[in-house]
Amino acid sequence: MPRLDVFLVTTGKFPSRQAAKRAIKAGHVFVNGSTAKPSSRVLLHDEVQIIDTPFEYPLGYSKMKALDEIIDSPLVSPGDLVLDIGSSAGGFLIYLLEHGANVVGIEYSTAFKDNLVEITEKFSSVSILFDDAFRMDPNIICESECIDFLVIDVTTDPVGTLKLIQRFIRLLRPGSRLIAAFKSKGNNILLQKIQDCVMRCGCDTIKFHNLDPSQQELHLVAVRR
Known part of the structure; x- marks a missing residue:
């Protein structure tokens, strides 16, 4: 069960954990329809959704x-x-x-x-x-x-x-x-x-x-x- 910020990087959604954390804290990442924390654990069947965000890259x-x-x-x-x-x-x-x-x-x-x-x-x-x-x-x-x-x-x-x-x-x-x-x-x-x-x-x-x-x-x- 990886952390959400780690999951987003390892799956190629963000280039770094810092970028992933910024997007999560800004409310651009949803887990099963709800916002989450960078430290939230992602389960096998969780649905992770990312809306368009300017925080993907520095x-x-x-x-x-x-x-x-x-x-x-x-x-x-x-x-x-x-x-x-x-x-x-x-x-x-x-x-x-x-x-x-x-x-x-x-x-x-x-x-x-x-x-x-x-x-x-x-x-x-x-x-x-x-x-x-x-x-x-x-x-x-x-x-x-x-x-x-x-x-x-x-x-x-x-x-x-x-x-x-x-x-x-x-x-x-x-x-x-x-x-x-x-x-x-x-x-x-x-x-x-x-x-x-x-x-x-x-x-x-x-x-x-x-x-x-x-x-x-x-x-x-x-x-x-």
């Missing part, structure tokens, strides 16, 4: 999906090696893993540890490093030019994001894509400074995307020369 999942739809070519191909700096609750990770990528995530905050550990238990092609991307040695990940896709989404100012690009860009293969989130709406002067810095790091084909005009966030997409 927020980053929808962001990565939106970027994948905006960009002309697919973000990843099966077997690609991806480095995700600032994994947070794992939304980017889950999207990339579902599309066949092998992903290394870096996360500093232990607040997301439970979420990320559950993702590693569900997917065999992911590993998580709980470390400080500003201080760690990038060579821990791999040698230069071995990453097929570099994603950076860290809660810092634009200068901090640029520092991370400078530190990790050498791991990216020539011709491969970088996506970096900047926590600022940006003005023309700031965007030009960001673009100039990213070009000096060895990238071209630079574009900015604003996925949600109500948020102070821009996503830079570039390709390494």
